[in-house]
Amino acid sequence: xxAGLFHENYQSDERVFQTWFVKAxxxxxxxxxxxxxxxxSKYMVSIMTEAGIAIIACHGLxxxxxxxxxISLGHAAFLGVGAYTCTILTGKAGIPFIVALPLAGVxxxxxxxxxxxxxxxxxxxxxxxATIAAQFIIEFVIRRWDSLTxxxxxxxxxxxxxxxxxxxxxxxxxxxxxxxxxxxxxAVKNIVRARSGRxxxxxxxxxxxxxxxxxxxxxxxxxxxxxxxxxxxxxxxLMAQYLQxxxxxxxxxxxxxxxxxxxIIGGLGHILGGIYGVGxxxxxxxxxxxxxxxxxxxxxxxxxxxVSIREIVFGCVIVLFLIFEPDGLAARWRTIRxxxxxxxxxx
Amino acid sequence: xxxxxxxxxxxxxxxxxxxxxxxxxxxxxIKWGVLIDLSGPTSDWGKNQVKGQLDAARWVNENGGIxxxxxxxIVIDDGYKVPRGVAGYNRLVDSEHVLGLYIQSTGxxxxxxxxxxxxxxxxxxxxxxxxxxxxAKTPFSFFVSPSYGxxxxxxxxxxxxxxxxxxxxxxxxxxxxxxxxxRDILNVCKDYAKKIGVDVGPDQVINWPTRDATPQLMNxxxxxxxxxxxxxxxxxxxxxxxxxxxLGIKTKFISNIRNFEETLIKLSxxxxxxxxxxxxxxxxxxxxxxxxxxxxxNEKWHKGEMGTNVYVEGWVNILAVTNALRIADKxxxxxxxxxxxxxxxxxxxxxxxLAPPLTFTKTDHRASMAAKIYEVKNDKIEAITSxxxxxxxxxxxxK
Numbered sequence: 001x002x003a004g005l006f007h008e009n010y011q012s013d014e015r016v017f018q019t020w021f022v023k024a025x026x027x028x029x030x031x032x033x034x035x036x037x038x039x040x041s042k043y044m045v046s047i048m049t050e051a052g053i054a055i056i057a058c059h060g061l062x063x064x065x066x067x068x069x070x071i072s073l074g075h076a077a078f079l080g081v082g083a084y085t086c087t088i089l090t091g092k093a094g095i096p097f098i099v100a101l102p103l104a105g106v107x108x109x110x111x112x113x114x115x116x117x118x119x120x121x122x123x124x125x126x127x128x129x130a131t132i133a134a135q136f137i138i139e140f141v142i143r144r145w146d147s148l149t150x151x152x153x154x155x156x157x158x159x160x161x162x163x164x165x166x167x168x169x170x171x172x173x174x175x176x177x178x179x180x181x182x183x184x185x186x187a188v189k190n191i192v193r194a195r196s197g198r199x200x201x202x203x204x205x206x207x208x209x210x211x212x213x214x215x216x217x218x219x220x221x222x223x224x225x226x227x228x229x230x231x232x233x234x235x236x237x238l239m240a241q242y243l244q245x246x247x248x249x250x251x252x253x254x255x256x257x258x259x260x261x262x263x264i265i266g267g268l269g270h271i272l273g274g275i276y277g278v279g280x281x282x283x284x285x286x287x288x289x290x291x292x293x294x295x296x297x298x299x300x301x302x303x304x305x306x307v308s309i310r311e312i313v314f315g316c317v318i319v320l321f322l323i324f325e326p327d328g329l330a331a332r333w334r335t336i337r338x339x340x341x342x343x344x345x346x347x
Numbered sequence: 348x349x350x351x352x353x354x355x356x357x358x359x360x361x362x363x364x365x366x367x368x369x370x371x372x373x374x375x376x377i378k379w380g381v382l383i384d385l386s387g388p389t390s391d392w393g394k395n396q397v398k399g400q401l402d403a404a405r406w407v408n409e410n411g412g413i414x415x416x417x418x419x420x421i422v423i424d425d426g427y428k429v430p431r432g433v434a435g436y437n438r439l440v441d442s443e444h445v446l447g448l449y450i451q452s453t454g455x456x457x458x459x460x461x462x463x464x465x466x467x468x469x470x471x472x473x474x475x476x477x478x479x480x481x482x483a484k485t486p487f488s489f490f491v492s493p494s495y496g497x498x499x500x501x502x503x504x505x506x507x508x509x510x511x512x513x514x515x516x517x518x519x520x521x522x523x524x525x526x527x528x529x530r531d532i533l534n535v536c537k538d539y540a541k542k543i544g545v546d547v548g549p550d551q552v553i554n555w556p557t558r559d560a561t562p563q564l565m566n567x568x569x570x571x572x573x574x575x576x577x578x579x580x581x582x583x584x585x586x587x588x589x590x591x592x593x594l595g596i597k598t599k600f601i602s603n604i605r606n607f608e609e610t611l612i613k614l615s616x617x618x619x620x621x622x623x624x625x626x627x628x629x630x631x632x633x634x635x636x637x638x639x640x641x642x643x644x645n646e647k648w649h650k651g652e653m654g655t656n657v658y659v660e661g662w663v664n665i666l667a668v669t670n671a672l673r674i675a676d677k678x679x680x681x682x683x684x685x686x687x688x689x690x691x692x693x694x695x696x697x698x699x700x701l702a703p704p705l706t707f708t709k710t711d712h713r714a715s716m717a718a719k720i721y722e723v724k725n726d727k728i729e730a731i732t733s734x735x736x737x738x739x740x741x742x743x744x745x746k
Contacts, residue, residue, distance in 0.1 A: 043441035050434065143525060152527040154457060243433060244461055247527065249454035250429045289423075289438070296422055307385035307394075307424045 014193055033178055037171045045174050046242075051282045052177035053238045056184045058262050058274035060231025065260065066268035067192060068224035069204030070119055070127055074134035075259045078229040080142060080251030082108040082236025084149055087157045087246060097160030097167075105233035111138070112229025119221045123207075135253050142248040154247030157240045167241050177238055184231055189271050191227060200224055204269075261318050267328025276329040288313055376417045377672060377681070379404075380439035380448030382455065383473075387427030388556060391582055391610060392657055393451060396473070397422055399661020400449070402644045407665065413672045418665075421445060429454045440468055446672075447686055449473065449664060453528045456488075463487055469671075469686045471664055475604070476531045480712045481745035487683065489690050491660075491667050491702055491714050492627045495528075495603065496535035496743060499576060501718045501735045502601050502625040503536060506574050507543050520548040520567050520598075522587060523578040524555050528605075532578065535743045548572050557583035560590045567598070574599050579606045585614035592618040601625060601720075609655040612726050619723045623731075627718040628660045629701050630728040637699015656728070663702045670696055703734060713739065 007013040017023040037045050061075050086104035089095040095103070115134040122130050142149045149155065159168035167173045191197050199220040202210035211217050240246050258281075266277020288310050295306045325332055381400060384393040404418050412418060421443055425432035432455030439445045447469030450456045456463075456474050463470055469487050472479050477494035479485050493501070503519065510517045519540060523529035533550070540547050548570035551563040557579070564587070567575065575598045577584050584606035591600065600622040602611065607624025609631060629635050631654035632642060641662050645654045667690075674689035675681050693714075695704035703715040717734040 041442060043437050046437045046441070047434065050430070152525070152530055154527075156461065239430075243429070243458055245458040247429065247454055247457060249526070250458065252428070254426075254428055255430065293421065293423075297419075307422075310424070311386050311426075 016189060016193075030182070034175075037174055042170065046170055047282065047286070049170060049174045049177050049238075049242055051278050052174070052181045053235050053242060054259070054262065054278045054281070055181045055274055056177075056231055056238070057235035057259055058266070058278055059184045059188045059271075060228040060235070061259050061263050062266075062268065062271075062274045063188060063191065063200070063231070064224050064228035066263060066270070066273060067197065067204060068200040068221060070116075070221065070224060071124065071260075072131045072228065073128050073253065073256050073260065074115065074131040074138070075228075075232055076251040076253065076255035077135040077138035078108045078112055078232035079236035079239055079255070080138055080246075080248070081111050081229075082233030083240035083246050083251065084142060084155070084236075085233065086160075086237035087155050087240050088148060090160060091155070091158050096162075098162050101160070101234065101237050104237040105230040108233025108236065109226040109230040112225045112232070113222050116222050116225030119225065120218045132253065135256060139248050139251070142251075149248075152248065154245050154250075157244050157246060159244075160241055170242075173238070173241055176241075180234060180238065184234070185271065185275070188231075188274075192271060196220065196223060201269075261314070263328075264318060265321050265328055267330030270328065270330035272333070273328050273330045276333065280329060284313070284317065285310075375415070376419045377413055377676075378419050378421060378443055378445045379668060379672075380443065380445035381420050381422045382425055382432060382435045382439065382448055383422065383451045384427040385422075385424040387425075388582075389427050389451070389580055392580060392605070392608075393424075395608075395610075395655050395657040396451070396661045396664075398649065399641075399658040400665050401661075402641075402648055402658075403662040403665035403669075405648070406640060406644050407669050413669060414676045416676065418669065418672070420665075425452060425455060427452050427454075429458050433458060436462070440466055446681065446683060447471070447668070449668075453526075453531075457527060460485060460488075467683045469683050469690070471668060474528065476528075477535070477713075477743065477745055478531075482710060482712050484745065485712075487687055489667075489707060489712055489714070491663050491705060492604065493703075493715055493718055493737075494713070495578070496532045496746070497713075497716055497737060498604060498625045498627070498718050499532040499536040500539045500737060500743070502576060502603075502623075502720070503540050503543065503545055504737070505625075505720050505732065505735055506601075507545055516544050516546045517574060518546045518548055518570065518572040520551060520570060520572040520575045521578070522551045522553055522560075522563065522567070522575055524557075524583070525552045526555075529578050532603075535746055536576070539743070551575075553579070553583070553587060555580075555583050557586040560587045561594065564591055564594055564596060568594070568596055572598050574601055576601050576603065577606050578603045581606055581608050581611040581614060585611055585616075585619070588615045588618040588622060599623060604628075607721065607728075608657050609653060609728065610657075612723055612728070613653075617726070620726065622723055624721045624723070624728070625718050626656065626721055627702055627715065628656050628663060630656045630721065630730075631659055633700075633730075635700025637697075637701040641701070659701055663698050666698050666701070667693075667696065667705060711739070711744070713744075 005018060057079060064070050064072050082104040085107040086100045089100035089103060090097050118130045119127055143152055159166050165172050199215045202215050203217055203220055207217055243250060262277035262281045263273060265280050267273030292306045292309055383397050384390050401420060404420050408417050423435040425435050432452055436459055439448050449471045451473040453474035456472050467487060472488055472490045475490055475492050475495045477496045479488035480494060506517050537547050551567050553560045553563050577587060577600055584602055602624040604626050607626050612619045641659055671686050671689040674692055675685040690707050691709050693705050693707045695706055697704050703717040705714045716739055717736045719730045719734060720732045721728050722731045
């Protein structure tokens, strides 16, 4: 029996599940997630739904920023496009939710491609500024196109239904988000394993060399924008279901930056980066929530001292991750796993 | 390495003990939530508001509590972000099981409006939009002030009543940020201005965060209005007043409630002198019977810190909530519905002159219809009118 994992061909090297052990754990994790609403409180279920939505959004951003190397600071705006598309299609046009949901992704992808066009000429910081423009333009359109988007008043979201299942019930919404998050993870994994994924990575690492070896840089950059925005659109449609009312204030640049921070913490350019990042972010947030609430209750006179803890801790976490763990939690996890695999004979 | 591990373990233990200790004592307590911005763009306002609420709660608890029960405020910072506000709401309602809560942000309140009705949780809003005043639509929403629209109308009435030149109508412009809050009063106020004979000029949109309002003010100057009504916040409104002073604009500025506070005077560096404000809440230190405890508390617990009318507003909120909780408790109905019914029994509830008497009925959640016009003189807020009262008619109800 071989004492380790050896690949003899490319096919086995690219397999999704390298060992039965990984598969078993994953199945156990999925079962735990599926049973979660039966045990957890209403509040925890809503938090997990939010986390699931964030995972889908982060997968999208990871494809664009992590794998293709295009920084985007307008991701939340694409969520907004998805949210409004789905809500308007179901509410005003009467299209069933199950059709409107993918259409929200398609619409966001199309808008994403429009804002991706400058990526032909712009790179790095300049592209980041262009994506900020996307954020502001989309926000402005939402605010001012009163007849369609309800303007500053926002829109009430009709709860989506698939057959007898209504997503008014947050447990149903949790399951929908959960299923879509699993599908999104599988989709990203397969995009990255395929030809397009290799092209994305080539563009990220050395776009000139990629062009020389025959990668159509513009096409793949646009594709990356489209895929990224598609995921954002789906996440946005779910977010609309979760919030039940959407306004232009629900999809601000702060959200975009939060998503980017989650990706950085999790690990840009790792499939699991999005999941780890979101997990870490939400756990830290809950932890700080409990910490500040208990500090506030213990010292009510000094409340204003503790309220900024969250901002400070999040700022520090991002800086510390950039310095000490630029590859994020995904890379750290890999190191830990490698260490334990050979423990105690690590030589 | 070992030392570090031990240190970490000790810290973690202390933390757990802290959490346990705060959770352990819960008998005879009434939990009330506060969802407010303490770290975002309106945090200067939020901090004063929460300070007032906490001090008021402390004062209430030291003076008998809610029929002997302790009022506990659970404060959550939402950073003025809607998703965080929604998460905070879920936590307060589903996890902390509060009986009711205070919500500051208009965006969050609007987002939650359906959910609030469904969950049946009493909310006190900081967003004084008249859309929350019709119990047929929002049965669980209350606030302690006239609506933004009503205060705007009071200002317009004052403009018309104090206008001397009979040869023409007074001219007025609206300055506001392009959001839900900024646009809230426009329809009602413009309609009212037209009715009573005040000419309205072109709107000037001044967005947040305001760094420079010169272009909008120059634009406004072409129309040369006699009055300009500012809907903003102190931090942003101060920039408008400073720019206006630098440009030598003669227009008289009237600030709305969220703009007109002591912080505005401080931030505008003298430019606020000679400007007006319309406000239902007594300024800090005003000579009304209810002010004594407010000033004493601030001086006892926050020595050297400036008191503001936002701080006073925090007191009014908690005094109103306390009264409702007492009524509900006495009736043995300490539930959200019971608290709602308790609020609806308010008939001229007096906060000692801190705010006009509050009245709520089953069909009308308009707390009051009165405000005073104030002027900033030598960096001090001085009332220049007595209460200006508007009739409680249905013309602009819920609009």
